[in-house]
């Protein structure tokens with residue numbers, strides 16, 4: 423087991439609105455090992471992005487807050503840092519690769535200027551050397567004619583190119599943790615594969631840790647060392663990738679896995695989809711959050727929320743595996 427780079431403990435993040443307070447992330451705990459990738463997977467609206475925004479302390483203060491929990495990184499609890507301190511971490515130690523690559527780049531500044539700014543902010547280097555380094559970085563992430571590209575503005579590049587530039591930026595600041603939130607969702611499959619390959623290299627050659635958020639189990643299978651399956655703000659299943667794919671225990675995980683399109687599948691065959699949708703935060707079902715959609719739910723599941731149980735070498739939040747035998751006794 424390699425050492426943990428970051429440990430998130432019982433994180434609770436809430437938003438307040440017209441209808442009172444809602445809890446988007448509800449007591450989630452996980453860690454990311456040095457040089458490894460944690461895949462966080464779940465349907466849209468399950469709290470994946472809120473989890474990553476919490477780590478970076480980017481939850482908009484007027485509507486939301488980290489209500490409790492700890493985020494331990496480099497001997498510090500990120501939830502307790504001042505704005506100035508967290509800004510330093512954000513720029514230097516934790517880098518973000520956004521889904522929409524325009525978000526992370528300044529539209530009115532050339533790619534070169536942005537890269538050089540990042541490089542000189544993080545390395546003792548004059549402008550001229552920084553330009554050379556910027557060109558080298560673009561080459562490293564597979565951008566053709568890098569010298570030319572440096573003179574261009576973000577809108578002149580394709581989405582895939584911009585995504586590479588963001589990875590180059592993140593590399594330039596020497597971050598040890600990369601947070602990638604649906605980094606390839608907007609890209610076509612070929613470019614998607616190239617970006618994933620680049621991220622894999624980051625991990626393997628540069629020993630970076632990656633928190634990879636996706637709704638795509640196929641991407642998780644390819645990229646992750648560890649997996650956390652999130653549903654309606656909670657971790658439903660958590661463990662190493664082999665054990666989760668070989669022996670998925672939670673009915674939700676099983677449903678997600680059945681939704682992966684397979685090459686050997688007849689295209690006329692209908693893709694399995696979990697029926698229903700993620701519950702609204704203000705109308706969370708009593709009992710297990712997944713009970714309204716679970717093909718196996720019993721009476722107990724509708725009444726009481728299961729805890730995280732240890733089964734088959736990983737963790738799962740389902741009465742079926744509860745050590746107290748909730749399924750057998752009260753489950754019916």
Ligand SMILES: Nc1ncnc2c1ncn2[C@@H]1O[C@H](COP(=O)(O)OP(=O)(O)O)[C@@H](O)[C@H]1O
Pocket residue numbers: 437439446464465466467468469470471472473482485486703
């Ligand atoms: N700024 C916000 N204000 C209020 N609610 C929010 C805000 N951001 C996210 N949420 C709520 O938090 C829940 C989880 O959202 P999110 O983390 O974006 O889901 P995911 O990334 O898994 O698709 C959603 O129900 C969403 O409505």
Ligand SMILES: [Mg+2]
Pocket residue numbers: 470471472603
């Ligand atoms: Mg999201």
